[in-house]
Amino acid sequence: MLTHAAPSIENLKHLFASVPETPALLIDLKVLRSDFLDFKRSFAGSRICYAIKANSHPEILTELYALGCDFEISSLGELHHLQSLGIRGDRIISSNPIKSPLFIREAYAAGLRHFVFDSKAEVDKLAELAPNSSPCIRLTVPNEGSEWPLDKKFGVGPEMALQLLLLAKAKGLKPAGVTFHIGSQNRELEGWPIALRIVRDLWDKAKKKGIRLNTLNIGGGMPVYYTNPDFPSVAEIAKTVAATRDTLFPAGVETFLEPGRAMVARAGTIVTTVVGVADRDGTRWVYIDTGIFQGLAEALGGIKYRYLTHASGPVEQCTLAGPSCDSMDTIARDVMLPQVKVGDRIAIPACGAYTTSYNTDFNGFPGPRVITVG
Ligand SMILES: Cc1ncc(COP(=O)(O)O)c(C=O)c1O
Numbered sequence: 270m271l272t273h274a275a276p277s278i279e280n281l282k283h284l285f286a287s288v289p290e291t292p293a294l295l296i297d298l299k300v301l302r303s304d305f306l307d308f309k310r311s312f313a314g315s316r317i318c319y320a321i322k323a324n325s326h327p328e329i330l331t332e333l334y335a336l337g338c339d340f341e342i343s344s345l346g347e348l349h350h351l352q353s354l355g356i357r358g359d360r361i362i363s364s365n366p367i368k369s370p371l372f373i374r375e376a377y378a379a380g381l382r383h384f385v386f387d388s389k390a391e392v393d394k395l396a397e398l399a400p401n402s403s404p405c406i407r408l409t410v411p412n413e414g415s416e417w418p419l420d421k422k423f424g425v426g427p428e429m430a431l432q433l434l435l436l437a438k439a440k441g442l443k444p445a446g447v448t449f450h451i452g453s454q455n456r457e458l459e460g461w462p463i464a465l466r467i468v469r470d471l472w473d474k475a476k477k478k479g480i481r482l483n484t485l486n487i488g489g490g491m492p493v494y495y496t497n498p499d500f501p502s503v504a505e506i507a508k509t510v511a512a513t514r515d516t517l518f519p520a521g522v523e524t525f526l527e528p529g530r531a532m533v534a535r536a537g538t539i540v541t542t543v544v545g546v547a548d549r550d551g552t553r554w555v556y557i558d559t560g561i562f563q564g565l566a567e568a569l570g571g572i573k574y575r576y577l578t579h580a581s582g583p584v585e586q587c588t589l590a591g592p593s594c595d596s597m598d599t600i601a602r603d604v605m606l607p608q609v610k611v612g613d614r615i616a617i618p619a620c621g622a623y624t625t626s627y628n629t630d631f632n633g634f635p636g637p638r639v640i641t642v643g
Pocket of ligand 1: 320323341364365419450452453454488489490491527528529530531
């Protein structure tokens with residue numbers, strides 16, 4: 270397990286000075302490049318497909334493309350966005366188990382061949398609209414340790430997976446392998462070997478039925494530092510995955526991964542301004558100019574961010590809320606802050622992923638403007 274040092278707030282002054290207007294999401298491209306290269310080194314020989322839902326800012330995508338990163342998409346909008354940046358179909362995969370027929374048709378025409386299915390309806394669509402493609406089955410695996418589980422909406426158990434693989438083959442598809450997601454922001458290293466052992470079992474059963482699989486797509490889920498400093502590094506996860514894979518699977522298995530959060534979170538810092546403070550029923554409320562509807566939606570699902578300010582004075586427990594006139598726009602109830610006042614700045618690190626991609630302009634409040642540096 271890696272333990273990160275507590276963040277220094279010495280450089281906050283410089284950070285705040287570089288952001289004339291808030292809310293803003295500052296993306297440090299140097300950090301992005303370094304984090305991609307960490308993935309590349311750690312997962313040498315694997316195909317890294319950045320899940321662009323995490324942050325599809327054009328500069329992020331072009332930087333990653335230039336470094337050799339491939340991409341994972343779910344929708345026509347994401348396909349068109351990549352195409353508008355000159356990114357070719359053979360550098361794109363789609364692992365959304367539920368795809369619109371229109372998307373499958375266009376994606377196939379654009380050269381995508383790696384799709385995912387976990388239902389009969391999806392096999393039917395792929396057989397008709399992406400004939401000869403080589404899709405993977407999405408297997409459910411435990412999401413223990415994940416702060417953002419994904420095991421209810423997608424995936425099937427091993428028995429159904431085997432039936433669907435057989436159906437896919439019977440319909441002329443070339444089932445290539447298995448994919449899973451151990452849940453986003455998963456801090457349990459053991460989750461990967463557990464998932465791989467479940468895959469191995471299905472792999473063997475498929476082989477007995479005449480289906481030779483060759484693709485292992487381990488999805489995303491790699492964690493980042495929000496408030497809990499104990500989590501496995503990308504290198505530790507890669508080492509564990511490689512060791513388990515090399516023990517359980519034949520040599521030459523093609524490995525894919527689809528990191529979203531861990532690729533971009535660290536590169537991004539949201540800078541906000543305090544727009545109101547109030548004392549209600551013994552609780553100090555601090556209102557900032559960005560909230561649940563402008564980038565901090567994951568706070569609703571349990572992601573706990575860090576909040577840094579250089580205001581001084583005694584630290585107290587506050588409830589932090591966004592600017593909209595809606596009570597759902599309450600970001601966190603247990604934030605320790607010094608006594609901030611209207612106009613003070615607050616920085617929220619590790620905000621490069623799943624922030625601006627969730628933006629709305631609800632109630633007329635704009636989301637963070639992206640500023641790239643580095
Ligand atoms: C199919 C798929 N791949 C990859 C990802 C990225 O996961 P993470 O951001 O946890 O790395 C997701 C996230 O929802 C996903 O649904």
